[in-house]
Amino acid sequence: MDLEFHLEKHFNYTSFRVGQKEVITSILDGKHTIAMLPTGTGKSLCYQLSGYLLKGQIVIISPLLSLMQDQVEQLMMNGEKSVIAFNSFLTQEEKYQALLHLNKYKFIFLSPEMLQSESIIKRLGEQQIGLFVIDEAHCISQWGYDFRPDYLKLGDVREKLGNPLTLALTATATPEVKEDLIESLGLGNWNEFIYSVDRPNISLSVETISSYQDKTERLVELIKNLKGPGIIYFSSKKVSEQMAVLLKERGIDKVMAYHGGMEQESRVLIQQQFLHGQLDIICATSAFGMGINKGNIRYVIHFHMPLQLESYLQEIGRAGRDGLKSLAVLLYSPGDEQLPYQLAESELPSEAQIEWIYQWFVEHDEAVKNIEPFENEVRRLAGLTDIQWRMIKNYLCESEAASLQENFLQLKIFINQRLQIKRKKINEMHMWAQPPYEECRRKKILKYFKEDKTIEVEDCCDQCGIDLASFYTDSDNHKTAEDAFDWKRHLAEILLISERSE
DNA sequence: CGAACCGGTTGTAAAACCGGTTCGGTGCGTTACT
Numbered sequence: 001m002d003l004e005f006h007l008e009k010h011f012n013y014t015s016f017r018v019g020q021k022e023v024i025t026s027i028l029d030g031k032h033t034i035a036m037l038p039t040g041t042g043k044s045l046c047y048q049l050s051g052y053l054l055k056g057q058i059v060i061i062s063p064l065l066s067l068m069q070d071q072v073e074q075l076m077m078n079g080e081k082s083v084i085a086f087n088s089f090l091t092q093e094e095k096y097q098a099l100l101h102l103n104k105y106k107f108i109f110l111s112p113e114m115l116q117s118e119s120i121i122k123r124l125g126e127q128q129i130g131l132f133v134i135d136e137a138h139c140i141s142q143w144g145y146d147f148r149p150d151y152l153k154l155g156d157v158r159e160k161l162g163n164p165l166t167l168a169l170t171a172t173a174t175p176e177v178k179e180d181l182i183e184s185l186g187l188g189n190w191n192e193f194i195y196s197v198d199r200p201n202i203s204l205s206v207e208t209i210s211s212y213q214d215k216t217e218r219l220v221e222l223i224k225n226l227k228g229p230g231i232i233y234f235s236s237k238k239v240s241e242q243m244a245v246l247l248k249e250r251g252i253d254k255v256m257a258y259h260g261g262m263e264q265e266s267r268v269l270i271q272q273q274f275l276h277g278q279l280d281i282i283c284a285t286s287a288f289g290m291g292i293n294k295g296n297i298r299y300v301i302h303f304h305m306p307l308q309l310e311s312y313l314q315e316i317g318r319a320g321r322d323g324l325k326s327l328a329v330l331l332y333s334p335g336d337e338q339l340p341y342q343l344a345e346s347e348l349p350s351e352a353q354i355e356w357i358y359q360w361f362v363e364h365d366e367a368v369k370n371i372e373p374f375e376n377e378v379r380r381l382a383g384l385t386d387i388q389w390r391m392i393k394n395y396l397c398e399s400e401a402a403s404l405q406e407n408f409l410q411l412k413i414f415i416n417q418r419l420q421i422k423r424k425k426i427n428e429m430h431m432w433a434q435p436p437y438e439e440c441r442r443k444k445i446l447k448y449f450k451e452d453k454t455i456e457v458e459d460c461c462d463q464c465g466i467d468l469a470s471f472y473t474d475s476d477n478h479k480t481a482e483d484a485f486d487w488k489r490h491l492a493e494i495l496l497i498s499e500r501s502e
Numbered sequence: 503c504g505a506a507c508c509g510g511t512t513g514t515a516a517a518a519c520c521g522g523t524t525c526g527g528t529g530c531g532t533t534a535c536t
Contacts, residue, residue, distance in 0.1 A: 064529075088531055113530040147528060212504065236526050238505080260528065286528050307527085338503040343527060387529095 001028065001053070010052050011078065017041045022193050023167070024050050027131065032166045032190035034137075034181070036173030038199075040295065040321035043169045044071060047133045050167070051107060056130030059164070060109045061154065063139045065089065066268070067291045068109040071135075075107060085109040086120070099123050112150040115157050129164040134185070136290060137168035141180035142310065145418060146347055147387060149394050155186040166190075172314055173197050174449045197313055197449050201320045204441040204461040205468070206330045206433055215331050219243070219303060220250050222329065227298050227473040228280040233315055235304035235339050237261050237285055243303070244283040254280040260287035289315060295322035299471065302330040305433055307340045308425040309448055312432075325459065327471045330433055337430040344422040348415050349388040356382050357392060358408045368396045368407065391415075440464050 003021055007013050020042060023035045027050045037043055051058040062068045068085040075083045084098055084105045102108070102123050114120060134140070134154065144151035158166065168181050173194050182190070209215045219232070234240040237259040244257040256270045256279050267287075273279040275294050282288060286306065297319045306312045312330075320326030360378055361368065371378070371393065379389040395414060401407035432444055441461035446453055459466045 111530055116531095143528070148530070150530080234527095236505090238526080242505095290528095304526095311528095333503090335503045339526065342503080342525085346526075347528095 003049075006053060007049060010049060011045065017045075019193050019195065020045055020049075024053075026191040026193070027165065027167055028053060029191075030165060032187045034168045034178060034187075034190055034192040034194070036170055036178070036192075036194045038195050039171040039317050040293070043171070044074070044135070046169060047131060047135075047167055048075065048107075050131055054130035054165075056128035057103075057105065058107050058131045058133060059124065059129055059161075060107065060133040060135055061112055061115065062109055062135045063111070063143070063148075064290060065111070067135070068111075070291060072107075072109060080107065082106040083109075086114055087111055102127055112148065112154055116150055116153065121157060121160055125161055129161055132158060132161065132164040132166045134166070134168045134181070137170040137181050138172035138174075138177045138310070138314075140184050141177040142172075142308075144180070144184065146391050149390060152184050155184045158185060171317065172310055174310055174313075177310065196446075196451060196453060198442065198446060198451070198453060198455065199317060199320065200455060200457045201323055202316060202326045202328050203457075203459040203466050203471075204316075204328050204445075205466055206332055206437070206441065206462055208332050208334070208435055210333065212333060215303065215333055216243075216246070218331060219301065220247065220252075222301060223247060223252055223281065224250075225472045226327065227471060229274065229277070229294070229297055230280070230299040230301065231282050231284055231288065231297060231315075231318060232301045232303055233288075233306070234283060234285055235306070235343065239303070240283040240285055247281065247283070252281065254278065255283065256281075257283045258288045259285040286311065286315070289318050292318060293321075294318075296324070297321070297326065298324075299327040299329065302328075304339055305330060305332065305336055305429055307344060307422065307429065309429050309432060309445065310425075312429060313445065313449075325471070327468075332433045334434070337426060337434075340426045340429070341423065344426060345419065347387060347422075348419055349382075349384055349392055351412065353382050353384060353388070354392070354408065354412055354415070358404070361404055368404070437463055 003024060004015065007016065018041050019035065019037045023033055023037070023046045026033045027046070035043065035046060037046075047058055047060060060071070062071065065085075065087055068087060069089075072083050072085045082105045084107070086095070086098060086108060087110070090098065098105075099119065108124075110120070139148070140151045140154065158164065166185060166187060168185065170177065174197060178192070178194070207218065209218055223230070223232075232240075232243065234243065237257075240259055241257040244255050247255045256273070258267060258270050270279065270282065271288075271292065274282055275292070300316045300319045302312070302315070306315060316328035319328060357378065360382075364374075366374070375389075375393075379386070382389075384392070392411065395411050396407055399407045399410060401410055428448065432441070432448070440463050442455075442457065442464075457464075459470065
């Protein structure tokens, strides 16, 4: 088949980007396909073009509502009308109508949670599904186990839908992510297109700084000098906001914070402003990034380290999608690793909480499967977050243990295992960040991800030697801002001194 | 671990200080209530 012809016909492009043609060919051959393509290569085109060349409908699983809306818009801009995002933005009536006329949609977007609804599975099962797509498939691995368990149930859903031809798309090409998704999706045979996780145009730097205060000062200094735009990652919503305020006070404009606790409206606005250059710097938590299509991000700074190297890689990977030289800096203070450990632990229910729940069941002589009416009360009394509770409920309900006691015993073991895995990952991240350093950072990452590629990269990392000044802004913009600020501060100091002496 | 907050102490008035405690990230859907 002349794929280029169809590419031009449907999308008006004349040539494919890295990996696209191979992936599409594999799908059209009827093979389940795992595509781990580098960021910014146009992964969605893989299912869009395949969609036009395959019979039947295309079902796309997407992790974020905003991502779904983007994709729907993109398709509609391209003249495709038979698209629907099946999610909570629809009213009851709209949902009902959409289900009734499901066959008139070519592209159907869904969240994994929506796919747990029996009525939706039933209606989808009656359709002819040409391709089942899991977008951002690393979510299975990174979110499935505790945060969004419905990701791990996609395999069952696939089976119920009659094992449709499947495509998994992601940019996080690590062996572990791949294994997780093969196992949970239950693909028997598949083709895979996996590209290196290495991004040679991103220089890697870790700076060890002894105190929190010094780290803040260093951050301000970096921001003042580095050529933007850039993202600064924090592991706390509060700190991200405080830093945005501090940076503004220090004369740095076009800065905003972004985190999951903010209003949906302002989140969209900030994202748009960043995309269009009205904002230069985002002080963000891990909520920021997925689906951000901005090519010219010049640096990513981590004020806190993430909970695993996979996340680190994903976050720094948002820099330099245009292929130009970019920088990733991790600011590390000894003791920083405590925060990730804390976060990991607080996500899982504690032993005491599990014991409490167990006692509740014993006292109330209630079957685990009949918990629904008491659910909210029990959850509240045990002091569990909804994530923690869901994890417990999921496990208890799906267990085949012979007794309540046995069921809870296994639950405790399971949670303990999860904790160990999380700790191990944090430890690996920590080992990469903390001194003593002996080895090239890039090699160390590649080794962790089981790639044995030896590459020579210019300005590779702080170990191989890096010229930070080459990432500094060459315009005088920042300098002027800095001068203005110093003058202001100077004046303030003078006033303060004269106030005291009076 | 560090930051923020709370409540009690200090020593006579108000703010400063101390010690203890709590909290810290990612999102879908539904439902009850403003």
